[in-house]
Amino acid sequence: MKSCLVVDDSRVIRMVARKILEELNFEVIEAEDGKVALDACNKSLPDAVLLDWNMPVMDGLEFLVALRQLPGNENVQVIFCTTENDLEHIQKAISAGANEYIMKPFDSEIIQSKFTQVGLL
Amino acid sequence: MKVEDFELLAKTVKERSGLVLSKDKAYLLETRLMPVARKHGLKGLDELSDQVRRRNETLIGDITEAMTTNESLFFRDNKPFDQFKAAVLPGLMKAREGQKRVRIWSAACSSGQEPYSLSMLIKEEGAKLTDWRFDIMATDISMEMINKAKAGIYTQFEVQRGLPITLLIKYFKQNGDKWILDSAIRSMVQFKPFNLLESLSGMGQFDIVFCRNVLIYFDQATKGKVLDGIANQLADDGVLYLGGAETVLGITDRFAPVPGYRGMYQKKGGTPAVVPAST
Numbered sequence: 001m002k003s004c005l006v007v008d009d010s011r012v013i014r015m016v017a018r019k020i021l022e023e024l025n026f027e028v029i030e031a032e033d034g035k036v037a038l039d040a041c042n043k044s045l046p047d048a049v050l051l052d053w054n055m056p057v058m059d060g061l062e063f064l065v066a067l068r069q070l071p072g073n074e075n076v077q078v079i080f081c082t083t084e085n086d087l088e089h090i091q092k093a094i095s096a097g098a099n100e101y102i103m104k105p106f107d108s109e110i111i112q113s114k115f116t117q118v119g120l121l
Numbered sequence: 122m123k124v125e126d127f128e129l130l131a132k133t134v135k136e137r138s139g140l141v142l143s144k145d146k147a148y149l150l151e152t153r154l155m156p157v158a159r160k161h162g163l164k165g166l167d168e169l170s171d172q173v174r175r176r177n178e179t180l181i182g183d184i185t186e187a188m189t190t191n192e193s194l195f196f197r198d199n200k201p202f203d204q205f206k207a208a209v210l211p212g213l214m215k216a217r218e219g220q221k222r223v224r225i226w227s228a229a230c231s232s233g234q235e236p237y238s239l240s241m242l243i244k245e246e247g248a249k250l251t252d253w254r255f256d257i258m259a260t261d262i263s264m265e266m267i268n269k270a271k272a273g274i275y276t277q278f279e280v281q282r283g284l285p286i287t288l289l290i291k292y293f294k295q296n297g298d299k300w301i302l303d304s305a306i307r308s309m310v311q312f313k314p315f316n317l318l319e320s321l322s323g324m325g326q327f328d329i330v331f332c333r334n335v336l337i338y339f340d341q342a343t344k345g346k347v348l349d350g351i352a353n354q355l356a357d358d359g360v361l362y363l364g365g366a367e368t369v370l371g372i373t374d375r376f377a378p379v380p381g382y383r384g385m386y387q388k389k390g391g392t393p394a395v396v397p398a399s400t
Contacts, residue, residue, distance in 0.1 A: 085298075
């Protein structure tokens with residue numbers, strides 16, 4: 001079973017994402033900010049990270065930069081999932097090592113499409 | 122909805138488009154035709170049916186349009202496009218080395234995602250295809266869909282279904298919540314309205330035909346007629362793509378599956394210009 005770390009400060013978003021991802025057969029781990037997510041990745045790297053941008057303590061981009069320093073990080077598919085829906089943010093995320101990008105609001109079809117594109121489905 | 126009205130509307134739509142509406146699709150007629158009734162100042166489907174009986178041609182055209190409008194997505198099902206890149210393009214590049222020209226037909230292009238996916242894929246091949254000419258013809262029965270496709274403007278939702286983010290960045294410009302496809306990609310496709318029930322003989326010859334997720338809406342006789350028409354327009358070494366739920370088996374003997382490539386068909390007796398699948 002593939003694992004996905006869902007990083008979002010909104011409990012509701014985490015819950016919705018968990019439901020969709022569990023239906024797609026992922027084991028889901030949750031984190032409410034980048035710092036908590038990075039601690040989890042230091043212990044064990046997931047197959048995928050579904051990552052919000054704006055969060056307290058450590059935002060999504062800071063987390064991504066730190067994650068991409070960890071050994072073995074190249075096997076982790078990072079999919080941003082954010083309300084930052086402009087081209088500039090998307091380019092910044094891809095340059096920092098994101099593999100895909102979801103512009104909120106999302107639905108199960110978009111999640112499935114993006115996880116297929118990164119080769120996890 | 123009255124049974125006789127359903128039967129009349131279903132018969133009219135089938136005559137005009139080939140689309141078969143079984144009784145369990147009555148809800149679809151109601152959902153899609155109520156806005157048409159309102160547009161024509163009619164109170165409901167009773168009045169709309171009366172107008173159809175009086176052969177109100179403008180209304181019948183709008184009804185056909187409303188019933189045949191279907192949404193699509195970029196790189197739908199992925200696999201056919203992967204195969205196009207890995208097996209069909211290299212095969213054709215070898216077979217057409219002399220003329221360096223390839224003709225592709227997207228036979229039910231809806232809002233343009235299929236032909237534009239092909240254009241982007243070809244564009245991504247870059248230097249390999251310099252000097253090559255790709256003519257992509259895209260047709261749909263719905264004028265509304267053709268106009269939307271030509272415009273190349275998509276919503277945030279549409280660009281997130283099937284389109285890799287790297288291609289979005291590369292080939293689209295953002296305008297508010299809309300995404301506009303680059304004119305260089307748009308200009309690779311020629312769009313025109315076309316009803317698959319009409320004769321295909323004026324379409325010219327194609328190397329590849331995409332006719333995906335269309336036949337499922339037709340009855341057996343119409344499927345056979347359309348497939349035979351496509352066979353007449355397809356090069357002997359060309360290939361036909363059908364949707365995952367579609368087949369030629371029991372419908373026509375003009376096509377046979379290309380071994381190892383699901384959804385891809387070759388002309389019977391022909392040798393397709395495709396890199397054989399490794400088994």
